[in-house]
Amino acid sequence: MTAPADKPRLSREHMLYLLKQMIRIRRFEDKCAELYTQEKIRGFLHLYDGEEAVAVGVIPVLEKRDRIVATYREHGHALVRGVPMTTVLAEMYGKQEGCSRGRGGSMHLFDRATNFHGGNAIVGGSLPLAVGLALADHMQGGDLVIACFFGEGAVAEGEFHESLNLAALWGLPVLFVCENNLYAMGTALALSESETDIQRKASCYRIASEAVDGMDVVAVEAAARRAVHAVRESRKPYFLECRTYRLRAHSMFDAQLYRDKAEIEAWRQKEPIVRFQGWLQSNHMIHPEDVPRIEAEIDAEIAEAVAFAEAGTWEPAEQLTRFTYAESAVPADR
């Protein structure tokens, strides 16, 4: 007998994996901020600090064959999914070795090899896409789960409601993951929604839903196991709201005039890495040398990624128009 699919795995090895993935994202984002001030990375840069437990809790529960649709704050999702840090960073440098050939930048990480269907910079725009990926699987008789990440700001978009309705109406295997970080850029949830209990909205569409503490990676993972299992078995959508908080500014241009420092500090006390690490230590699940070792491994990976991005090359301007349309008559899809 195998263990129920939704049961958390509390092995030391798995706990270290979760911790490492969260620290990996945090340190990567720190490096991105630094590289942004050095003007190595340009454009908009949205960092994931504080929300790591969501991507780390959900994505490893998915199978390799499943598909993911993400937002413009998607570095963490790409890294946890297995998009190499080298090509992610090269993308943000705009180098042609980047995971989207340098054409997309921070907000548009794509990777076919891992079924990573992109960051999307139109809030709410990715939900219909996820419905379509699920519709294809439905019509092909597959058993995929399509995980669709979006923020609570997307809930105000018409495309959110259209997509939930379509997924429920047609019975499509979409896992809707709402990363509720309480602010749509600078607009607080209470200023944009008449009903601030986001997961309740799913019930209007008869979609099973659950809200979880998005700062607790173990809780997120347990909920994700339930959710993925439910979608995989029922072939119906499921709505998982992860209540989290963005510790950094919305983007590098944000002066954060819309929230108090005290509020940020209060959330910092609950932030997922310190919390999980403390819990592991108090339960003697990690050794004192584990964290420095993990950090050293991550720093080496980041150094390698920086070197890779620095050594990357610019796509020749003569190739500017390539791939506006396909160059071969055979569609590149699966």
Place this chain on the structure above:
Amino acid sequence: MQQETVRSGMIEISYREAVREAIREAIKRDERVFLMGEDVGRYGGCYAVSKGLLAEFGPERIRDTPLSESGFTGAGIGAAMAGMRPIVELMTVNFSLLALDQIVNTAATVRHMSGNQFGVPLVIRMATGAGRQLAAQHSHSLEGWYAHIPGIKVLAPATLEDARGMLWTALQDPDPVLIFENVMLYNMTGKLAADAGPVDIDRAAVRRPGRDISLITYGGSLWKTLEAATALAAESIEAEVIDLRSLRPLDDASIMTSVAKTRRAVIVDEGWRSGSLAAEIAMRIVEQAFWALDAPIGRVCSEEVPVPYPSHLENAAIPQAPKIVAAAKAALGRA
């Protein structure tokens, strides 16, 4: 060739039926193809194009949708990315504006933005144009807007052959293709080869040869332009009528070949004049064939008003044969 035609024969068919046959053939021929849109199933299609197809193919492949243009157009994009070949029907071009985000921000961008990792082999069909007294929210011709967008292709079938043949070719295309069906053409009937099949979707066609002036048009305006050419012939003016067929990409070579021969051009476009497709074509002629021209390029476009309800005002708002005749004669200095 001749024997083939004789054996298979010609059939009397409407434009609507030709589109329906194209959809039917595509669904039969390719298990990845399905039709999705508002009222395409039980109602039979807003313009009755898909009548009968639900009974033949069932609700999975003739998929009625809620009134969620952005949602189901995006679903078509996602399904196309994942290996299906959806045909999305948007009732009219005015409703397509509710799906503009998905068409412009996603369908058109994904291949380039993802560095060629993902493509969107999707076909979107919609009705366009005025003439049915449906007023200012159902009658506009916005195909020229879509022709502005890199990453998509835009077709305007004006003939029975193209109504029957463009869809299959569009479905073979690895990129999103928008097909605009002029509402005034659905009832048009004529003879079509019983074995009519796929046609190319990248070349303009000379629908009437002539030496005196090039009349360049597409879609519903083709037939008004041919009517104008007949009237001009009565005054010994031999107009050449070019049917663009594809609005993006434009077949510059066919346009320039005609203009080089006739040295004069009038463009007939049911879109509004300002910032129009007609403006784009005129500029391309100026860029590529300026020294061949003997006269300023003329345009017959829609008047710059929202299309009104009463028939006489609606007719006055869009191109008509007498205006085309007048523009052609002006270009020939025979006004």
